[in-house]
Amino acid sequence: MIRLPDKSLSDATLAALANYQQEVNGAGAYAEQVAKAKDIWGARRRNRPFDEVKNVLTEMCSGARRCGYCEDSMADEVEHIWPKDLYPERTFVWENYLYACGPCNGPKNNRFAIFPDANPTQKTELSHPNAGPVQPPLGRPVLIDPRVEDPLQFLWLDVTGTFAFTPVEDDESTISWKRADYTIDVLNLNSRDALIEARRNAYGSYRSRLFEYVTRMENNEDEAQLQAIEQEIKREGHPTVWREMKRQQVFISELKDLFDRAPQTLNW
Numbered sequence: 001m002i003r004l005p006d007k008s009l010s011d012a013t014l015a016a017l018a019n020y021q022q023e024v025n026g027a028g029a030y031a032e033q034v035a036k037a038k039d040i041w042g043a044r045r046r047n048r049p050f051d052e053v054k055n056v057l058t059e060m061c062s063g064a065r066r067c068g069y070c071e072d073s074m075a076d077e078v079e080h081i082w083p084k085d086l087y088p089e090r091t092f093v094w095e096n097y098l099y100a101c102g103p104c105n106g107p108k109n110n111r112f113a114i115f116p117d118a119n120p121t122q123k124t125e126l127s128h129p130n131a132g133p134v135q136p137p138l139g140r141p142v143l144i145d146p147r148v149e150d151p152l153q154f155l156w157l158d159v160t161g162t163f164a165f166t167p168v169e170d171d172e173s174t175i176s177w178k179r180a181d182y183t184i185d186v187l188n189l190n191s192r193d194a195l196i197e198a199r200r201n202a203y204g205s206y207r208s209r210l211f212e213y214v215t216r217m218e219n220n221e222d223e224a225q226l227q228a229i230e231q232e233i234k235r236e237g238h239p240t241v242w243r244e245m246k247r248q249q250v251f252i253s254e255l256k257d258l259f260d261r262a263p264q265t266l267n268w
């Protein structure tokens with residue numbers, strides 16, 4: 001999970017989203033706003049602005065439409081990072097969208113936690129909206145948001161053995177630890193075998209391409225061929241693995257040797 005690139009929508013689409021949002025906000029009390037958000041969202045496929053929303057979200061994905069959370073499965077749902085059933089005022093806010101896969105989006109739909117402003121270190125799960133619309137208290141999200149923050153400030157991927165995530169922070173009482181732990185749990189980032197396997201495979205693929213690049217470079221091979229390898233590395237679908245290889249190379253002698261021989265690759 002890495003921070004997604006910032007991209008913007010056209011003015012026309014932003015204005016269309018703002019209109020929908022205004023309709024929601026003007027619908028009345030909280031319960032009516034939730035119902036209105038659901039209604040308009042349900043009809044969105046007939047609305048042209050959402051073609052652009054999907055296109056731009058696709059450009060922001062790593063690889064070919066990879067999920068913004070797990071980087072593995074194909075993204076096929078426009079996900080509200082802050083759920084629309086709890087936060088109708090964010091239903092048509094561009095920064096609240098990412099493209100996610102079903103296995104990430106499904107379980108998360110039922111869960112969202114905040115650190116309430118009134119008790120900012122206490123992780124508080126908000127009740128499922130099926131219980132009826134209850135306006136959540138103000139607070140900060142527990143789930144890491146790859147649209148606005150760098151997940152790897154919180155998460156550490158073990159690329160030497162388990163290919164599982166752990167919190168960067170050791171102290172379980174910290175906000176940082178709680179956010180990492182919650183994100184791993186809600187998105188099942190460590191409990192899906194296929195995900196672990198995909199990261200392991202990606203590591204092997206990145207490493208062999210890097211090796212190939214370094215040896216060809218040292219043999220003064222054709223620049224076009226070197227660029228082709230660079231593009232392959234940049235297109236590989238698990239950028240978190242690549243980011244971690246760069247971050248952790250100082251501890252992994254085999255990687256350190258390759259990056260030392262071609263330090264420009266650290267900027268990819």
Ligand SMILES: [Zn+2]
Nearest residue numbers: 067070101104
């Ligand atoms: Zn996913």
